[in-house]
Amino acid sequence: MSFDVQKIREDFPILKRSVNGYPLVYLDNAATSQKPQEVIDCIVAYYSTYNANIHRGVHTLSQEATEAYEEARKKIQKHFHIQYPEEVIFTSGTTHGINLVANGFSSLLNEGDEILVSAMEHHSNIVPWQMLCERTGAILKVIPMNEKGELVMEVFENLLTEKTQLVFVNHVSNALGTINPIEEIIQKSHKVGAAVLIDGAQSCAHIKPNLQTLDADFYVASAHKMCGPTGVGMLYGKKEWLEKLPPYQGGGEMIKEVTFEKTTYAGLPHKFEAGTPNIAGGIAFGAAIDYLHKIGFEAIANYENELLEYATSELLKIKGLKIYGTSKKKTSVISFNLEGIHPFDIGTIVDKLGIAVRTGHHCAQPIMDFYKIPGTVRASFSFYNTKEEVDRLVKAVQKAQMMLS
Amino acid sequence: MTIATLQEELIEEFSLFDDWLDKYEHIIELGKSLPLIEDTLKTDDKLIKGCQSKVWLHAEMKEGNIIFTADSDAIITKGIIAVLIRVFSNQTPEEIIQADTSFIDEIGLKEHLSPTRANGLVSMIKQMKLYAVAFQAQKTT
Known part of the structure; x- marks a missing residue:
């Protein structure tokens, strides 16, 4: 059975809402996941x-x-x-x-x-x-x-x-x-x-x-x-x-x-x-x-890996973007910064564009101290996210970069 | 200029922007133009810790008025600081203590002053008022 993400999205009522005038792109799944109707x-x-x-x-x-x-x-x-x-x-x-x-x-x-x-x-x-x-x-x-x-x-x-x-x-x-x-x-x-x-x-x-x-x-x-x-x-x-x-x-x-x-x-x-x-x-x-x-853990893992790979390669096309955490074995989490720009500023601008990401030290200050950074922007993907949403994230980050540098 | 006049001026200035993009671009510009706090003053006792961005605030008395200087590591936070400094700096302690901050709401930046925003701005306003109270107490004793 192929993975029908559009059908899966129907199960999550919150994904239908808009934020700041844009359809919501929820990429803060590592903080908490959204809930399907049956839950x-x-x-x-x-x-x-x-x-x-x-x-x-x-x-x-x-x-x-x-x-x-x-x-x-x-x-x-x-x-x-x-x-x-x-x-x-x-x-x-x-x-x-x-x-x-x-x-x-x-x-x-x-x-x-x-x-x-x-x-x-x-x-x-x-x-x-x-x-x-x-x-x-x-x-x-x-x-x-x-x-x-x-x-x-x-x-x-x-x-x-x-x-x-x-x-x-x-x-x-x-x-x-x-x-x-x-x-x-x-x-x-x-x-x-x-x-x-x-x-x-x-x-x-x-x-x-x-x-x-x-x-x-x-x-x-x-x-x-x-x-x-x-x-x-x-x-x-x-x-x-x-x-x-x-x-x-x-x-x-x-x-x-x-x-x-x-x-x-x-x-x-x-x-x-x-x-x-x-x-x-x-x-x-x-x-x-x-x-x-019902969705299946194997299907979830495969699809999320695909999203992770796609998002990683698309985000890395942005000049000055650095990803923290580049282990070969990763879940669908991308922590990044733009050169010379505070993560809080990026988070503020992308939120205005309807995209929910996390910024800050993610309750893991020793990691931030290790990299000597104040924090990162973290986009975390779930099986109900789409490649189109990744594209919107990339565009929003580019917009933020343009405005902030 | 009084705090009230300055606030009205800002409300008018921000009413020129139709959409959030222009408004934020303006805030970012303000942030970039903010005279920085002197590096020697960026000490931990001047640091207002928000969860995400840091804010340094310094206050001194000059001819009966309080002069504030400040800085932040995030540019949007810095832009909003610039707005606050424009309103509250070079005013008497009494005026600062009495001033309200509802103009922030009117210029459409209310979300930045919600306590959950964790950017240090709420604490910054509180700290500005505390400085005013302290300077006023100094004057009367």
């Missing part, structure tokens, strides 16, 4: 027909809501090739998942233990570990990157020692689009007995990982990056790890028995799911996964 309908259906609190009620609505929510957990389990449904913890998003793990490790780390993070992490995968180091006396070490925006694996191997307890890397860099060699990182980390957390926030919309064959210890992702709603995400943890980690938050749902003397905690996954969760969000996360499967 929106799923949220509406929940609130209009079976809204109830889950896991507690004996009444019909509560049971329907519980079933739908648990069904969504199974969809996530299946999608990411996770062995047990209880290894899927619903979170409010990637950041929540990372903090949950970092907090859990507070009681497992000792002074002098080492934690490795990559030089291309989002702030959300740096700050929680710094906080963890402050609490425990562990030491944070950084896997450096090269000019192309690839991790320097030789240095990584040297940094790995028997002191290394944890390794955290993103599967894909949000600022550069680099796909990191997580298979190799996981294998090598396991050889020294370190646990590995993979931040899938930027990859989950493009790459469908098999978490069992990958052998990741933890994996986190957000629904809103993959056509689902904001405010919901998933944490995968190997059962033995999740059993070892203490609960993150206390409250309802996560207990087995409570007396004022002592509380015993519920089993997985409820131990980590205190309080009423984002029920509609969780169910719609499942609907988003269903939607993406």
